[in-house]
Amino acid sequence: MVEFLISPFSEFEFMQRALVGVIAIALGGGPVGVFLMLRRMSLTGDAMAHAILPGAAVGYLIAGLSLPAMTIGGLIAGVIVAVAAGLVSRLTNLKEDASLAAFYLLSLALGVTIVSLRGSNVDLLHVLFGTVLALDDQTLLLLASISTITVLALALLYRPLVLECVDPTFLRSVSRSGTPVHLVFVGLVVLNLVGGFHALGTLLAVGMMMLPAAAARFWTNDITVMMVVSIAVGIVSGIGGLLLSFHAELPAGPAIILTAGGLYGLSLALGREGGLLWLAWPGKHLEA
Template identity: 85%
Template sequence: MLDLVYTPFAEYEFMQRALVGIIAIALGGGPIGVFLMLRRMSLTGDAMAHAILPGAAVGYLMAGLSLPAMTVGGLVAGVVVAVAAGLVSRFTALKEDASLAAFYLLSLALGVTLVSLRGSNVDLLHVLFGTVLALDDNTLLLLASISTLTVLALAVLYRPLVLECVDPIFLRSVSRAGTPTHLIFLGLVVMNLVGGFHALGTLLAVGMMMLPAAASRFWTGDITKMMLASVLIGMVSGVSGLLLSFHVELPAGPAIILSAGAVYGFSLLLGREGGLLWLAWPGKHLEA
């Protein structure tokens, strides 16, 4: 049994690189997903994941499958869509969720169209679903840098982020940090989605943010523990998904997200904080 787990990572360099990349994504994306969930912005993350596609596609048209070009393009597109959706919701009668939905649909259609103009079906699949088993040194360095910057930024912004989740009105009454914190947080969301895009593609990148975060909510109500649990769940999902892909010959990206989904289902059923089993039988025999 141990050989099934150890051998793929010990003998194959592409599995080692994929493992390092997934760990980096889990370290940065897990805590971001927790705050997205607590701020009721889970679907915002999904919309932003698709918003980066046109920028990445423009980078692809200009320089091919170039890491710098697609990264810069994705970052610019994500920031533009976030700002545009905010301005639409601020100056019109349309709410932010509706404006994000509109931009999300337009971004997805535009991005797929741009990639199709030059690339083959293989290139389109690369953009949509990523190539986690083909990460090079530059991509791993990018993922590690994004993860490090995210952890440092969250450490600095932890208090205002938590306050904004719990009582945003109180935060606005005692400090002017609310708006800058929100904008920096959206920037971190875009950065982590761009990093996840290179490994898992635009359609699956948000999965490593939201599924571990949602699963962690069923095990603890403490935000710090929730962040740690989401990182751990993301890492476990990444390892199990890579092993599933290796042994059963499944696409690696979808296998990782399916593994995260399995952990979410397990947590939904057995989690101590609102799991279905604990809600159905809340008696003392289930208490620690």
């Protein structure tokens, strides 16, 4: 059993790099996913994951599989779509979720078209599903930087973010920080999605944000503990998915997300805060 769990990471450098990458993604994406969930913005995260695709595709068209070009392109595209969706929702009768849906569908179609103009099917699969088993030093440094920036920013903005989750009206009545904090938070979402894009692709990057956060919600009501549990679930999902990919010869990105989905299902069934088992058999014998 020890050899089954340890040998892939001790013997193969690409597995070690993938492990570092998924840990970095979990450290940044887990807390961001918790706030997305508590702010009822889960589908916004999915929309933004698709929104970065055309920018990354333009970077690819200009410079090939260049990390700086695709990163900068993805960041620009994500910010443009977020701002455009917000403006449409404020200037028209269309709600923000509907405008985001429209923009992300257009972004996905445009991004796939741009990649197809120059690249092969392999390049398209790289953009859509990532290459977590082929992370280089430059990409690992980017992922580590993003997770560091995210943790520091959330530490500074923790109180207003929590207040906005609990009572946004009260926050607006006592402070003008609501809008700036929201914009910074959206920037962190885009930043983490761009980082996750390089490892898991545009279709799966949001999975390492939302599935661990949703699983953590079934174990605690405390936001700080929820973020810690979300990070832990993300790390376990990354390790389990990489091992599943290695031993079962499955694609690594989907294996990681499937593992996260399995942990979500386990939390849904057994979680102390609204899990199905605790709802089906309430009583003192199940109380803490």
